[in-house]
Amino acid sequence: MSEPITTWSEAITGDEESRLEGLATRLAELQAKRDRGKKVERGLHIKQHGGVRARLEIAADVPKTHAHGLFAKPGTHEAFVRFSNGSARDQHDKQPDLRGFALKVLEVEGPKSLGDAKTQDFLLIDEDTLPFRSPEEFVTLLESAENVATLPFKLVGKLGFRAFGLIGGVAKFKGNRGSVLDLTYHSVAPFCVGPYAGRLHLVPLHQGSPHAKAMPERDYLKHELAPRVAAGGLSYGVDLQLLGTGDSVEDVTLSWKGPSVRVAKLTLLADDPRTPEGQRLDALVHEMSFDPWHTLVTHRPLGLSMRARKHAYFKSTQARRAASEPDVAAWKSFG
Ligand code: HEM
Numbered sequence: 326m327s328e329p330i331t332t333w334s335e336a337i338t339g340d341e342e343s344r345l346e347g348l349a350t351r352l353a354e355l356q357a358k359r360d361r362g363k364k365v366e367r368g369l370h371i372k373q374h375g376g377v378r379a380r381l382e383i384a385a386d387v388p389k390t391h392a393h394g395l396f397a398k399p400g401t402h403e404a405f406v407r408f409s410n411g412s413a414r415d416q417h418d419k420q421p422d423l424r425g426f427a428l429k430v431l432e433v434e435g436p437k438s439l440g441d442a443k444t445q446d447f448l449l450i451d452e453d454t455l456p457f458r459s460p461e462e463f464v465t466l467l468e469s470a471e472n473v474a475t476l477p478f479k480l481v482g483k484l485g486f487r488a489f490g491l492i493g494g495v496a497k498f499k500g501n502r503g504s505v506l507d508l509t510y511h512s513v514a515p516f517c518v519g520p521y522a523g524r525l526h527l528v529p530l531h532q533g534s535p536h537a538k539a540m541p542e543r544d545y546l547k548h549e550l551a552p553r554v555a556a557g558g559l560s561y562g563v564d565l566q567l568l569g570t571g572d573s574v575e576d577v578t579l580s581w582k583g584p585s586v587r588v589a590k591l592t593l594l595a596d597d598p599r600t601p602e603g604q605r606l607d608a609l610v611h612e613m614s615f616d617p618w619h620t621l622v623t624h625r626p627l628g629l630s631m632r633a634r635k636h637a638y639f640k641s642t643q644a645r646r647a648a649s650e651p652d653v654a655a656w657k658s659f660g
Pocket residue numbers: 348352366367368369370407408409425426427448449450455460463511512513514577613614615630631633634637638641642645
């Protein structure tokens with residue numbers, strides 16, 4: 326079994342900052358073009374299925390290797406969660422797409438990578454790896470996907486033969502993934518865990534719903550989520566996987582070999598999204614900014630895709646005038 330190692334390193338090239346700023350500008354242009362004349366929304370993950378409150382309980386028996394930053398000592402934190410589709414378009418839920426799980430943990434003390442709010446964010450999707458070898462490939466795909474009919478031609482024009490590998494990788498993003506409450510989510514990209522590097526996985530601890538199939542209704546995921554959140558009993562194991570020999574901090578196309586260790590439990594609160602208070606909560610979460618760089622320095626994001634995200638999320642949240650970081654009073658203002 327691969328043991329956690331501390332000898333990882335990032336591969337940062339001299340011109341990287343300007344390259345990544347250029348990519349973020351290209352994404353921001355897509356966002357501006359999409360929303361011209363309308364309210365500006367997120368550059369990606371535009372469609373929200375639910376904004377909910379949660380409680381995170383850090384376990385008392387976290388191994389020494391994993392017990393850094395947020396996971397250093399047992400305790401409970403209030404949190405917000407946003408469930409989303411990955412696409413930049415607000416489309417029918419049955420369309421092929423990723424699902425997103427954005428977690429904002431409150432009252433986390435310690436020096437921050439960005440700003441000084443006491444929030445710690447983790448952003449996860451329901452895939453363990455991504456098919457993009459670089460953020461350039463990702464942004465080029467998004468640009469080409471503006472018109473699905475011409476996508477393959479545009480992508481081959483821009484990336485040559487590599488386009489076929491990328492199209493094959495994206496083709497696995499199937500539409501009917503079931504309820505967003507019942508999926509396993511992965512941070513994909515790594516972050517520091519003290520001297521180690523780690524990735525996070527969220528594993529449902531509740532029974533999945535047998536009824537969460539694709540339905541004719543456009544927003545069926547939101548309507549499936551609401552009564553189940555209101556009924557309560559939804560929770561996730563929070564598993565931390567540390568990088569071992571042979572794993573990469575830079576390459577998000579590869580999964581890691583080492584075991585994941587349960588470090589916490591996340592429980593969704595039984596707020597009812599269908600009530601006026603639930604809708605106020607949903608609207609508050611919609612305006613929030615979830616960003617992997619809202620983090621303790623101890624959990625600094627690692628690797629090229631994380632460095633690219635620093636530029637991209639900043640531009641996207643600026644353009645849509647996202648809310649400033651919430652505090653625990655906002656969390657407690659709901660019932
Ligand atoms: C590598 C793994 C990645 C994961 C797991 C991930 C996950 C997510 C999630 C869950 C959201 C929704 C956040 C919310 O609910 O507010 C999001 C938003 C977003 N992502 Fe990513 N993402 C990844 C990579 C990237 C990359 C490489 C880029 C661009 C270079 C990118 C650009 C964005 C943008 C612009 C948003 C919208 C930000 C906002 O306005 O709030 N993501 N991502």
